[in-house]
Amino acid sequence: MKLNLNLTLSIILGLFMISNLSNAQEKAVYEKYGVVVSSLQPGLEVGDDAFQFKGKTQNKKDFDLEKALKKGPVVVNFFRGSWCPYCAKHLINVNDSLSMIEKAGATFMAITPETEERFAAFAEKKGFDFDLVGDPKLDIMNGYKVTFEVNDGYQEMLKKYEKDLTKINSIKNASLPVPATFIIGQDGKIIARHYDPNYKGRMSVKEILSALESI
Template identity: 55%
Template sequence: MKYIILSLLLSVSTFVFSQEKDIYKKYGIEVETLQPGLKVGDFAPDFEGVDQNGKTRKLSEMIKEGPVVVNFFRGSWCPSCYKHLKSIRDSLEYITATGAQVIMVSPEEKESLDAFAKKKNFTFPMITDQDLGIMNSYKVTFQVTEKYQKKIKTFMFTDIAANNAIKQASLPVPATYIIGQDQKIIAMQYDPKYSNRMSPTAIINALNQE
C-alpha cells in the first residue's frame, strides 16, 4: 500500500511539474535556465549602477538612509512592466514617506532605458544590467525561448537580444525585493508569470511592518 501511495504521489508531482513547465514556456521561459530567486531573510547582494540622471547608485550606500525597494523588470517594450512602473510612480510619495527608496533594474541597453525613464517621467533611479550580473546575483534570470522571441518581434517590434545589446536573449523574472538596513530581504515578490507584480499597497504595507 505504501508503494502504491508513493507511486501516486510521484505521478501527481510529475504531472504538476509538466503542467508548470508548459505554463512557463507560455511566458517565454526556457525552464531549465530559470533561476529560483532569493528568499525572505537572505542577504541582498550589493550592486551599483549609473541611473538615468548620471548618478551612481550603490545599494550598500542607499540602505544607510533606510530600506530599499529593488524591482527587476523586463524592459520598456513590456506593457505589463510599464503598467507596474506607472503604478509605482503614481504612489511614489507614499512609498518614500515610509523612509524607503526605490530602484529599478533592467537588462535593457542604457541609452534606451534612459530615454524611456525621461519620456515617462520616472524619477526613481533606473539602472541597466546588461551583463546580467545583478540579475544573476539575485537569481532572477532566465533565457528566452525562440518562440517567444519571435512573438515579441512580431507584436512588440522588439528584438530582445538586440534591445539588451547581448547575444543570448535573457530576461529577469519580474521580481521585487524589499531590503532592510541590515541588507537582508524583509519582503519579496517573485513570479515567473510576468503579469503578477507586487502592488504599491503591498510594498507600503511591508515597509510599515519593518
C-alpha cells in the same frame, strides 16, 4: 499486512504521479511565458543577504545600494524592458504612489537588462521620479538569481512586433529577469520578495507598503 503494504504503495505512486503532473503543468506554463525552464534561477529568499551592487541611472548618475541602505530600506524591482506593457503599467502605478513609499522611509529603484539609451528614454517619457539602473552584463540579475533564457518561440513572437531582445538588451542576447521585487532592510537582509515567472504578476504598492510597515 500485505493489503496495507499494497495500499501504501498505491498512495505513494499516486502522489508521485500527481507531483510529476504538477511539475509538467508548471513547466508548460513557464514555457508559455517564454522561459527556458532549465535556465530559470530561483531568486534570493527572505532572510538572504542582498546582493550589493552599483550601477548607472537614466541620468548617468551612480547608484550604490550600500549607500542607499544607509538612508533606509530599498525596494529593488527587476523589469524586462520599456517594451513590456506589464512592466510599464506596474512602474507607472509605483510612480503614482512613490510619495507613500518614500514617506515610509524607503527608496524604490528598478533594474533592467535593456540598453541605457532605451531605458533612459522610457524614464523621461513616463516621467519617473525614481532611479532606473542598467544591468549590461546581467551581474545584478544573476546576483539576485532572477535570470532566465528566453525560448525561441517567444523570441519569434516579439520579433513580429519589432522587439528583438538581441538588439534591445545591452548584452546582446535573449536573457530576461523574472519581474521580481525584493525589499531590503538596512541590515542588508531581504525582508520580503515577490518572485513569479508569470510576468503578469507584480508586487503591488499596497504589498510593498505592508512589508515596509512590518519592519
